[in-house]
Amino acid sequence: MITRDECHALDATDELAPLRREFRLDDKVIYLDGNSLGPVCERTRARVQETIDQEWAEGLVTSWNAAGWMATPTRLGNRLAALIGARSGEVLVADTLTFCLAKLIGGALDQRPDRHVVLTDAANFHSDIYIVEAMAKRAGRPVTVKAIRREALTQELDDDVALVMLTHVDYRTGEMLDMKDITSKVHALGALMLWDLAHSAGAVPVDLTDADADFAAGCTYKYLNGGPGAPGFLYVRSSWQGVLENPLPGWLGHARPFDFELVYEPAQGMQAFVTSSPSIIALAxxxxxxxxxxxxxxxxxxxxxxxxxDLFIQLVDERLPGQFDVVTPLDHALRGSQVSLRHSDGYAIIQALIESGVIGDFRAPDICRFGFTPLYVRYIDVYEAVDRMVEVMAVGSFRDPRFAVRHAVT
Ligand SMILES: Cc1ncc(COP(=O)(O)O)c(C=O)c1O
Structure with missing residues (x-):
């Protein structure tokens, strides 16, 4: 049995431990939902304050030039590039994830005009499926979206597949796919590869360059702590820049937006994927x-x-034997940065845990999801979280009818 003292000892030698102070976190709350919404960083408050008080209040409209506001989407893209194995100039921070996917799907379908199939994962996030189906309908030729079992990918790949769109880490189970292997199989059949990095960026090592991915998109409000509804990001491999077209063009993606020309001419590089005015406070x-x-x-x-x-899975095994199914892969090579536990009363259990100060979340139909964000989660938090789970399960507090009331966000 792992003890509380052993967890304290692990925290004492953890070289990331000092970073917890960078976040505003109440010590009474154990936050295991950074895979949904990261907490506020102290630096975030300072940067937003500076943007409002100096750049906006004092600089007013001159800040578009003087404070470099216009370059923020590409500047932040370059900051993010290092975390996902992209090169400078290949990432843009803009829009939100579903919009970023729309741009990349639309652009990609135009690059394979003789092909008629898009493959995606039947277990993909619903928004990804909605947007890929909508973009396929607007491709200007018949394009079928096949939502397949991910294990069947190799059988389904053929020379009619234009694009494969997959989420690298499954939002429900936390299973991580082999980006390099899949991308090379997709390329071998002449198709293009688009990765959704929502649960990967800042969570697991990603090397888009090594995997030779064509396109990727992700969000910044989870493991990157950008804030609720924070902008998303797009990755377009440099060899596609100047080739891939933005299907949602707007004035700020034009080569000369302030010439007010009526004929669209894309800007160079990732700037071509900008559509409209960057959301400066959110970017700050x-x-x-x-x-x-x-x-x-x-x-x-x-x-x-x-x-x-590993610690969480071991503690659940030791202290809650037979009560939950661990659906997250035990194999490290296949695991993201979350652990999902299956239970038929999962929703009520999560609500009872939240009331006891342990915040996780629930994904229908029966998944209790716990995110582990090494920048601020401590080993002792894992111990205490399981301790409170043991109590919730032993006392059966989750059976209280108020925990069955479904909130809009689960
Ligand atoms: C895998 C995945 N794709 C897409 C989305 C949708 O993101 P957005 O609301 O930024 O469009 C999410 C949101 O959590 C997600 O987890």
Whole structure:
């Protein structure tokens, strides 16, 4: 049995431990939902304040030039690039994830005009499926979206597949796919590869360059702590830039927006994927949140993430035997930075846990989801979380009818 003291000892030697102070977290709350919404960083507050008080209040409209506002989407894209194995100039922070996917899907379908199939995962996030189906309908030729079992990918791949769109880490189970292997199989059949990195960016090591991915998109409000509804990001491999067209063009993606020309001419590089005015305050929040990454490497984060998720799985096994099914892969190579437990009363259990100060979330139909974010989650948090789960399950407090009331966000 792992003890509380052993967990304290692990925290005492954890080189990432000092970073917890960068976040505003109440010590009474155990926050295991950074895979849904990351907490506020102190630097975020400072950066947003500075943007409002100096750049906006004092600089007014001159800040578009003087404070470099116009370049923020590409500047932050370059900050983010390092975390996902992209090169400078290949990432843009803009829109939100579903919009980013729309741009990349639309652009990609135009690049394979003789092909008529898009493959995606039947277990993909619903928004991804909605947007790929909508973009396929607008491709200008018949394009069928096949939502398949991910294990059947190799059989389904043929020379009529234009694009494969997959989410790298499954939002429900936390299973991580082999990006490099899948991308090379997709390329071998002449199709293009688009990765959704919603549960990967800042969570697991990603090397888009090594995997030779064509396109990727993700969000910044989860493991990157950019704030609720924070902007998303797009990755377009440099060899596609100047080739891939933005299907949703707007004035700020034009080569000369202030010439007010009526004929669209795309700007160079990732700027061509900008549609409209960047959301400067939201970008300032993300800018501040990214500062924490100046003090942590992805390999440190990965090592601690695996240690935290291993610890959680072991404690659940030891202290709650037979009560939950662990649906997250035990194999490290297949695991993201979350652990999902299946239980038929999962929703009520999560509500009871939240009331006891342990915040996780629920994904229908029966998944209790716990995110482990090494920048601020401690080993002792894992111990205490399982301790409170033991109590909730032993006392049966989750059976109280008020915990069955479904909230809009689960
Ligand atoms: C895998 C995945 N794709 C897409 C989305 C939708 O993101 P957005 O609301 O930024 O469009 C989410 C949101 O959590 C997600 O987890």
């Amino acid at each position: 929040a993300l800018d501040g949140a990214l500062d924490v990454w100046d003090h942590a490497t992805m390999s440190q984060v990965r090592a601690k993430s695996l240690a935290l998720t």
